[in-house]
Amino acid sequence: MIRRVKSEIKIIGMNFFIISAAFTSALIVLSAIAGELLHFYPVSFEVLFPFFATIAVGEWGKTRADINFDIIAAQSSSLFHWVLLRYVITFGISTVFAVICMVFSSAFRYELPLWELLIIYFPPAFLLSSLCALFGIYYNGEHIAILACGIIWLIVLLTRSLLRISGVEYIYLFIRYADEQNPVWLWNKCTVTTVGMLLWGIIYLRCKRTDAH
Amino acid sequence: MRKIIAIIHYEYKMQFKRLATWGILLAATVFALLDNYPSAGNLARLEFLNEPAYFVYRTMSLNGFVLMFGLMFLLAERFPLDHKTGMKLLLMSHALQKRQYISGKLLGGFLYTFSILCVFLTLNTAVYFVAAPFPVPLPACTLPLVKAIIVSAFPASLFVSLCSVALPGMIDIRLFYLFAAILFGINAAYVGSADTAPFYMITSGDLIRFIWVNPKWSFHDVGSILANGAFLMGSGLIIGSLLFLSHRFWRSE
Numbered sequence: 001m002i003r004r005v006k007s008e009i010k011i012i013g014m015n016f017f018i019i020s021a022a023f024t025s026a027l028i029v030l031s032a033i034a035g036e037l038l039h040f041y042p043v044s045f046e047v048l049f050p051f052f053a054t055i056a057v058g059e060w061g062k063t064r065a066d067i068n069f070d071i072i073a074a075q076s077s078s079l080f081h082w083v084l085l086r087y088v089i090t091f092g093i094s095t096v097f098a099v100i101c102m103v104f105s106s107a108f109r110y111e112l113p114l115w116e117l118l119i120i121y122f123p124p125a126f127l128l129s130s131l132c133a134l135f136g137i138y139y140n141g142e143h144i145a146i147l148a149c150g151i152i153w154l155i156v157l158l159t160r161s162l163l164r165i166s167g168v169e170y171i172y173l174f175i176r177y178a179d180e181q182n183p184v185w186l187w188n189k190c191t192v193t194t195v196g197m198l199l200w201g202i203i204y205l206r207c208k209r210t211d212a213h
Numbered sequence: 214m215r216k217i218i219a220i221i222h223y224e225y226k227m228q229f230k231r232l233a234t235w236g237i238l239l240a241a242t243v244f245a246l247l248d249n250y251p252s253a254g255n256l257a258r259l260e261f262l263n264e265p266a267y268f269v270y271r272t273m274s275l276n277g278f279v280l281m282f283g284l285m286f287l288l289a290e291r292f293p294l295d296h297k298t299g300m301k302l303l304l305m306s307h308a309l310q311k312r313q314y315i316s317g318k319l320l321g322g323f324l325y326t327f328s329i330l331c332v333f334l335t336l337n338t339a340v341y342f343v344a345a346p347f348p349v350p351l352p353a354c355t356l357p358l359v360k361a362i363i364v365s366a367f368p369a370s371l372f373v374s375l376c377s378v379a380l381p382g383m384i385d386i387r388l389f390y391l392f393a394a395i396l397f398g399i400n401a402a403y404v405g406s407a408d409t410a411p412f413y414m415i416t417s418g419d420l421i422r423f424i425w426v427n428p429k430w431s432f433h434d435v436g437s438i439l440a441n442g443a444f445l446m447g448s449g450l451i452i453g454s455l456l457f458l459s460h461r462f463w464r465s466e
Contacts, residue, residue, distance in 0.1 A: 016387075048394070048395065055391060059387045060387070143286055144233065147237075147283060147286040153394075154282050157398065157401040157402065158275060
């Protein structure tokens with residue numbers, strides 16, 4: 001297992017770590033200089049970092065767009081395990097960088113406890129990156145998965161006025177960013193995480209079907 | 214010049230043949246019509262939707278923005294794809310100059326973005342003209358449409374296309390996506406007000422006030438309009454021209 005993880009990290013390459021570190025450092029600097037006007041935590045950990053995790057999964061952890069996909073699909077005993085491993089590595093590393101950013105930015109501006117920051121970050125990051133993994137399984141074109149997720153991310157950002165409709169607050173992806181005081185935000189995070197899990201159910205079924213062929 | 218035109222023609226034709234182009238156009242159009250279609254519900258929700266100029270303004274600033282974001286992804290892979298498929302090596306082995314190759318790619322990307330944006334605006338305005346439940350004179354639709362194409366679509370297309378094509382030729386495409394996501398995210402988070410908009414707004418900067426101005430707000434700040442135009446056109450042209458200066462990009466000539 002460790003050998004496979006090492007091999008996947010080697011495939012992902014150094015650029016991922018350099019870019020992640022640069023992005024994390026930029027956000028830490030921003031946390032120090034942004035002042036009180038910017039709602040730093042929701043913007044950084046609910047909107048920006050989840051999309052960064054999605055870029056990581058779609059661009060560094062690509063599956064069907066990988067030129068060796070056909071060989072892997074034909075030779076591996078379980079395609080799902082390979083997809084999951086790649087996802088866990090890219091999403092996991094992005095999450096580690098997010099946590100580092102949370103810890104350091106909390107040193108500059110302590111507004112929320114770390115556990116709350118993690119809850120703010122994880123569900124949207126998990127949902128968007130799972131969606132990206134799902135698109136990555138269906139489409140072999142490079143950047144298509146991130147294109148689709150990017151458009152969804154932007155449309156969700158632009159449609160925060162939909163929160164006026166009753167019930168939307170339970171599924172809106174960036175609830176803390178749009179309405180920081182919303183009392184149902186924890187339920188919202190549970191719903192979003194559940195939807196993310198359902199996406200993994202679809203990915204599992206799709207991989208099983210590919211394995212069967 | 215003939216070689217530049219050949220590359221422009223190839224870029225233009227190839228991008229239009231991509232299913233993703235039409236998918237993005239469709240997604241943006243559906244989003245625009247859900248948001249702005251002159252139905253009874255939308256007319257009750259949006260105070261000024263009975264004004265064609267407001268419809269064009271809103272379609273350009275909000276929905277055109279989504280379209281630009283989608284096109285950015287398609288444009289960004291033009292240079293990396295040539296590099297990856299070996300097309301660039303093939304082109305370098307021919308009597309093609311660096312400036313011809315880069316100019317063709319940049320202009321092709323710009324014309325493609327501008328054309329798609331024009332199609333998008335015209336299509337939505339035509340739907341509004343036909344579907345509005347009240348009489349709309351044709352000039353009331355065409356005038357803001359022409360204004361939107363000249364004052365907003367042109368500079369926004371120039372900025373998005375030149376940056377999206379040129380930057381991934383110099384930096385990692387993933388890093389470019391990240392920069393673009395941050396800029397577009399900041400743009401999406403901006404809420405319009407009577408004050409001057411920040412200069413870095415792509416489709417909802419103060420240039421758009423040439424199309425429609427909220428009658429409740431008085432706006433006379435020419436400086437911020439110029440700043441917005443200068444940012445979009447200036448940074449687009451500067452970033453586009455950086456590639457010409459990059460020695461590593463092409464064989465030594």
